[in-house]
Amino acid sequence: MGKKITIEPVTRVEGHGKVTIHLDNDNTVTESRLHIVEFRGFERFVQGRPYWEAPVLVQRLCGICPVSHHLAAAKAIDVIVGAGTGDGLTVTADKMRRLMHYGQIFQSHALHFFHLCSPDILFGVDGDPAVRNVVGVAMEHKELAVQGVLMRKYGQEIIAATAGKKIHGTGAIPGGINKNLSIEERDAFLNGIEGNPQLTADQMVDWSETVLEFFKDYHRKNKDFIDGFASFPSSHLSIVREDGALDLYHGVIRAVDAEGNRLIDDVDYQQYDTIISEGVKKWSYMKFPYLTELGPEKGWYRVGPLARLNVCDFIDTPSAQREFEEFRAYTKGKPNGMSMHYHWARLIEILHAAEKMRELLQDPDLQGEDLVVQGRRQPSGVGVIEAPRGTLFHHYDVDQDDQITMCNLIVSTTNNNEPMNAAVNGAAVSHIQGQPEITEGMMNAVEVAIRAYDPCLSCATHAVGKMPLEVSLVDRQGNTIAVKQSNMSV
Secondary structure (H helix, E strand, O other): EEEEEEEOOOOEEEOEEEEEEEEOOOOEEEEEEEEOOOOOOOOHOOOOOOHHHHHHHHHOOOOOOOOHHHHHHHHHHHHHHHOOOOOOOOOHHHHHHHHHHHHHHHHHHHHHHHHHHHHHHHHHOOOOOOOOOOHHHHHHHHHHHHHHHHHHHHHHHHHHHHHHOOOOOOEEOOEEOOOOOOHHHHHHHOHHHHOOOOHHHHHHHHHHHHHHHHHHEEEEEEEEHHOOOOOOOOEEEEEOOOOOOOOOOOOOEEEEOOOOOEEEEEEEEHHHHHHHEOOOOOOOOOOEEOOOOOOOHOOOEOOOOHHHHHHHEEOHHHHHHHHHHHHHOOOOOOOEEEHHHHHHHHHHHHHHHHHHHHHOOOOOHOOOOOOOOOOOOOOOOEEEEEEOOOEEEEEEEEEOEEEEEEEEEEEEEHHHHHHHOOOHHHHHHOOOOOOOOOOOOHHHHHHHHHHOOOHHHHHHOOOOOOOOEEEEEEOOOEEEEEEEEEOOOO
């Protein structure tokens, strides 16, 4: 008599989802699925709206990564107003947007590692759920918790200064930006926000190096878990700068297979729809992208920090480049397929973002007054950016009345849909298969696999509410054998 385990909702992620795990009579895992149970429909909502509203409107997809949607939409609208594809803006507009974007990368990665991921590291996958949460981190590891809060605050203040607000800002406009950075704002970020000597650009770099060493030390002590948990080979995709450098704001599309061979060789992202297709499955509202040439079975890929470090050739900031070299050497230059190494890659990126913010803050171009350009109007535009969670595509068509007639969004988490399902299955096989009863630690192990990808499920479905975590064992006749429930861990 087979069983089905349901985990609903998945906790310590943005948005709502559930997991179902099917087992046969011998408690062998036969199938595992990550279901996205929200439906939001933003691709339809924006149709009929004036194109200039898109950069502000689409931010409502998410309160965690609104800057990413803001900038991806703005880059698409830049094309429509004739401002080019990222390299056509004024130097001030380009660098202000980059500062905004690196502030978003910095604060989002800090949120994920300190608030969502660190409880599993500090207290163990099967630790007491009453302690294994952000409150437990604050109570038992105060210095680390405070550091995480202040790092996130610094990134949010960068966003406020460049976008106008910490959440749902208006800084990026068609063809440019609506403000520069004042001398007073610059000096505060360099020397201490609100007179706080800890909130400086130099301190952010130092703290980023500290938390990276914290993780590497944990890795050394828990190598089998970090290397072996939910690991599998895959292809990887991201944008890179034209010289192959890591570039989170602008670049060309590159993809490599599990051996590092090029699958997509630096393609202009305006042509994304010639290389990427999107499949659907009846059990999820989230789409399943794949490389068209390889088809849905073999063409899926990973995106995000792990993929970006597997795809790029180098990092153009010195401390992050040093860490990148160590990261790549760990797998002897081959792409890294270990899901838990997303955390290692994410912390290298947080260091890179800190270095980039410090570099940009010292650039006098941020005080320039030439903010907007326009050119020949175009009927369509694509904007692509590396959001914290991975490659983000925005595509808009507009008519002669300036109304949006088509919108296609391929969100970072959507790109990671298939690999997250593979990670769920790997965790289920290693922790649940063959076990006679459900434990809370087993349930959390499956969620740990998902959290490694830092998914934003609200973005990916284009709900509000709180639900308990409930796992049920159900036989093939639909009879409930056992139920286990716990409060949602946030």
